[in-house]
Structure formats: structure tokens, C-alpha cells
Amino acid sequence: MAAERSGGGDPARTLALLWRTPAEPKPVGRKPKVSVDQIVTAAIAVADREGLGAMSMARVAQELAVGTMSLYTHVPGKGELIDLMADAVLQERDLAAEGTWRERVKHYADRTRAVYQAHPWMRDVSMVRPPLGPGLMDGQEFVLAALADSGLEPRQVTVAHVAVEGFVHGAAASEVDDQQLAAVTGESGDSWWGARQVFWDDYFDVERYPAMTALWNAGAYDTAGTLADNMRSSFDYGLDKLLDGIEGGMR
């Protein structure tokens, strides 16, 4: 399905939830069976195991042994729940500010990558209208502080920031796609590619694709590591080169 998000609801309500603004205690009335935190935790657990597609309100309620509609007392809707989930997992990066600006950017990238690894469904969460909660904001502050220390002009810092952010989320997302599909479909990436051996046998045209053929013959694809290993090193390689470029552009 399409990207899963909204935050379309009342901004004030959503922000209060994201920052857990404690409503004044309610002395009267029925005691709640579940809390917002429990709902978010359960939702994350379901999504971790079975993907965001399986994270339905009914499924989460079942997890908590509660009626489906009870959730709506605590959370406005599914879109807002996803906002809460995303900000919660972004808070898992505890970012330690040490080292050069480059080291700190790489640290940020590494921690963010780890979030995607632990929660592959983040691939399906759009970040262009992000949850304005502590998880997101702390991360932004961290990278911006690092980039500002690099010596770039303020305006350049913001441009570089968008580029870095785009790379990190984009690369982490595609890296994680593989595992997510493996988990949801029950078929590993290697198995999937293996089943498509027919393609190379029956459809690949050596004359139409000379560059690929040459690389193949040069042994460029004779790699020892697994598919996941290769994506990992490309992540590191790409970030390094991007930072090289940013650094070089300052002179």
C-alpha cells in the first residue's frame, strides 16, 4: 500500500501526545485498562514482527487483550499512532557528542541505521511531514550541531543537512527493505534471486548489456559476502564519499 502516515489530525492533540504532556489527573471516572505507552509499545512489537501492514488497530488491541475501539480513547487514530511509534524508536538512538564533526555525523548515521535495522517498518514511514517529537528533534539538533562545527556557512549547513538526512534515511531504508520483505513474505533475498536464475538464462542479452557483461567477466560480482554485507559497505562508502565532497566543497 501507500506510505503510511498522516498526522492529519489536530496538531495540538498530536503534539501533546508526542511530548507526553501530562493531562491533569482525573480523580473521577473509570480506571483505564491501557496507557498510551502500552499501546505504542504493543504496536511497535507487532510491526517489528510482522511489518507495518500487519499493524492494524484490531491486531494491537488483541495484543493488549482489549477491545479494538478502546484504543481510540487514548489515540486519535492510526496515523497518529504511527507518529508516536516513529518518534519512540528515534529516541532509541542515544547520541553521544564526542569527536570531530565528521565522526559525529557518522555516529548519527550509524545510530539511525541501527533504528532501521531494529524496526524495518520505518521504511514505510514518510519523513517529510515528520512527527515533531523529542526523538526527531534531538536527532536534528545533533546533526546540525555537528555540521555547524564543520565551518560551513549557516545557509550551507542547512543544505548539507538535507542531503545527509536524505542519504541516511534513503540508504537505511533500502538496506532494510530486504529483511522486511524476507520477514513478511517468508522468502529470503537469496532464495528470491535464486528463483530468478531463469532471467539470466532466458532473458539476459549479452549484446544489449555489454557493460554489465564486462563487469561480470571482470569478476566484479564475485563477492564473498552476503547481500546484506554488500549493502552495509555501500552505506558506509556512500556516506564517506558524501562527507568527502562536503568537506572538499568548503575550500
Next chain:
Amino acid sequence: MAAERSGGGDPARTLALLWRTPAEPKPVGRKPKVSVDQIVTAAIAVADREGLGAMSMARVAQELAVGTMSLYTHVPGKGELIDLMADAVLQERDLAAEGTWRERVKHYADRTRAVYQAHPWMRDVSMVRPPLGPGLMDGQEFVLAALADSGLEPRQVTVAHVAVEGFVHGAAASEVDDQQLAAVTGESGDSWWGARQVFWDDYFDVERYPAMTALWNAGAYDTAGTLADNMRSSFDYGLDKLLDGIEGGMR
């Protein structure tokens, strides 16, 4: 919902569809009311207008004035239809091989970006288990040929390839996210951010976020252009820096 894909069906059947292997003519039997091409075209039209979430089998059938189940005669299922859609739009990049390797990579990025602009639902299509059709393969051949001309070692070409591919798809995806959300939710990005003015008023903490505050005060966010303009220039900036880094790494 979650990323929309599968290609989980019979690889041989899917490949035959992707490459439009003409089945031997059927002399007898009822004449088909629709063709595979018509189905793919209609599906793309729906997704372009209303997003991939709205592209249901029923909706596409309606578009063609045909019963829902008729589609299943021509296409194995929804996952395979999405494969066909993705490969079809990737074919729209007609890639002209001229100029230096850098110019060609940038040309590739530009054409791919254009595909995302024209078909924002591509954001929701995973590319880790891609449709092995002509659209994808021609693109791969084009970038690989360019990168191979750069003088990188064969093994390095493949690593750089993954990094470039990741950047291009990732950046194009987030760039397009904004418009897609605007189209689906009916709320523009600027309007969305405007409605979250409360955040800066009520939640933003100047002491907790000194770097952001400093940048703000330095006028780094006093940009004339629209949100879309800024994302566009960050795309170009990021790709440039990445290529700078790749080029510099060869020395």
C-alpha cells in the same frame, strides 16, 4: 500501508509479462476485451491521480469498464501488476549516452528523478527485489557503463553503483513524498507546516536546541524559495558532493 510489492508469484510468468513475450496466437476462444498494456496503463493513470493506495483491482477494472475478476485472466495478481507498472514508467527515461561519465550519471539521476516526479507512487514501490524488465535493466546498464568509464576498479564500480542508486532513489522518493501527501490528503506541505506553528510557540525549547536556534538566528532558514525548490537543490547538491567524493577517491 506497508511497501507495496511482491513479484512473489511464478517468476517465469512474471518475466514473460515484463518482456511481453508474445504467446503463440490463440485461434479459438472468446476475444479479450482488454490487453495487459491497457491494464497497466489504466493502473498507472489511477495511481498517478490518486496514489498507489487507491489503485485497487476494482478501481482499475472500473476504469476499463470491465468486471474486477476479468483482470486476473491477464495478470496474476496485484503484486505483479505493480511490477509491470514500475518497469513501464522506468522505461520512460530515454537515456542518451553523451558526455563525460559524470554528466551521464547526472543525466541518469535527472531522468530517474523525472520518473518519480511524474509518478509519485514510485515512492511506495520497493526496489530491492526489482522487476527484472527492460526498464530497470536499461537503466542499470546505463549507469554501470558510465561508472565503468570513470576509471574505477570493477569491484569499486559495483560499490559506487549501489551508493549512487541508493542516493538517487532515496532522494527522489523523499522529494516526491511531499507532493504525494499533498495530493492524497488534500493539504499542501506549506499549509501542514503552518498548522504546526503551535510547535514553535509551545514546545520548542531554546536551551535544549542551541544549534538550531543559532542557525535560525543566523538567518539560515530565511530562504526565498518554496519547500519544493529547496528539496530540488539539495538533490543536486548531494549528488554533486557524492560524485566529488567518488572522483576524489580514485586518486
Next chain:
DNA sequence: ATTGTTTCCGTATGGCCTACGGAAATGGGG
């Protein structure tokens, strides 16, 4: 015991994908 407040949740509406199997169309052979 009554009342006000809050939470819980069953039901209903309208959507989705697709397995199944029968109806309808088509062209060739008798």
C-alpha cells in the same frame, strides 16, 4: 443510592484481494 465522569467496546458501513465455478463468446469440423 444517586449522579457525573470517564473508559470500554459491540455493531455497522463500506472498502480491500482473490478462490471458485459457471456463463458467454468464438471459430472450426461435421
Next chain:
DNA sequence: CCCCATTTCCGTAGGCCATACGGAAACAAT
């Protein structure tokens, strides 16, 4: 002209989904 193998068309049905609505249930204070 009829029959029939072949192919396509498509209605029905089952099992998912989000959430609006409104009444039942629990709790504290009176």
C-alpha cells in the same frame, strides 16, 4: 446449422481493514 473445445468474462462469497456512533460499565463524590 449444430456441436464443442477453448478462452475469456465476471458474480458471489469469505475474511481482512478503519472508524463513527451510542450504550454499558466502572469509579469517586455526594
